Amino acid sequence: MMTALEVLDRINELLDAEDSSTVNTSMRLPTALRDAAALAVEHLAVAPSTTTLAAAALRSVLETAVMEAALQAHYRVHPEARPSLAEVALALAAQDGSPLAGRPDLIEQAAADVLARHPDADGDDVLLWAEAQQAATT
Amino acid sequence: MRAVVLDNEAVQALASPDHDKHRVVVAPLAGVVTRRRRGAGMVAVVPTAVRVEAGRDRSDPRAAPINRFRVLDVALDTDLANRAARIVTGTGVSIADAHLGAVAQTSTGSDVVVLTSDPRDVVRASEPRNVTVVRI
Numbered sequence: 001m002m003t004a005l006e007v008l009d010r011i012n013e014l015l016d017a018e019d020s021s022t023v024n025t026s027m028r029l030p031t032a033l034r035d036a037a038a039l040a041v042e043h044l045a046v047a048p049s050t051t052t053l054a055a056a057a058l059r060s061v062l063e064t065a066v067m068e069a070a071l072q073a074h075y076r077v078h079p080e081a082r083p084s085l086a087e088v089a090l091a092l093a094a095q096d097g098s099p100l101a102g103r104p105d106l107i108e109q110a111a112a113d114v115l116a117r118h119p120d121a122d123g124d125d126v127l128l129w130a131e132a133q134q135a136a137t138t
Numbered sequence: 139m140r141a142v143v144l145d146n147e148a149v150q151a152l153a154s155p156d157h158d159k160h161r162v163v164v165a166p167l168a169g170v171v172t173r174r175r176r177g178a179g180m181v182a183v184v185p186t187a188v189r190v191e192a193g194r195d196r197s198d199p200r201a202a203p204i205n206r207f208r209v210l211d212v213a214l215d216t217d218l219a220n221r222a223a224r225i226v227t228g229t230g231v232s233i234a235d236a237h238l239g240a241v242a243q244t245s246t247g248s249d250v251v252v253l254t255s256d257p258r259d260v261v262r263a264s265e266p267r268n269v270t271v272v273r274i
Binding site for chain 2 (some may be wrong): 005008009012015060063064066067068070071073074077078080081082083087088090091092094095096097122123124
């Protein structure tokens, strides 16, 4: 039986493997979804083929899931490492080069306001609310 | 696509939960996950010369946080080495910062964000590419 961390490590190994071999899977796609993908490939240039489109989408979902699970696992062992919602929002503002990065007070308040009504809010929800509050007062 | 690039101290801080800037570096990575969940293309990367300077061996069990968070290596191949060599000659920054600058200059992403404790050298190494510097 693999532990949760062993599962994460194994998924990461597989995602990083330089493996160009392919497999015919038994995964069943809804016909309409397959047809929509084929049309998008042909007319919207979203990917060179439906296979690469499906593989890229699957990879992206897996990578995000692993990153999120890794963070949650890390927080369980090191609860003090978990950034607050305001800290994540502030980090996003800094990455965006947003003027809000210089207003931690505003972001702290926005995080508190948003969390009071939406416990599952994320950092972008906080930034949007903070920006709206700032616009309303100028 | 946005690339979030870690410098030496960011790597050190991420790898050590006891580091006084650990949470400061975890917050931007949590932000990467936030944006990815919303469908944005974002990756966290570390130039391999930076990882060398930070003394972080991925096969060491203590490197697990960097491995599990998918902070991906950008290797110093021939083209990047040539560019980094020019950066060292032109600016006098460290080899690790030159590799970081070469990564920033050649990034195909629309946006490069560098988590660093040394904004001045990062900006010098990355020019003429505009990077968003986030001081840790």
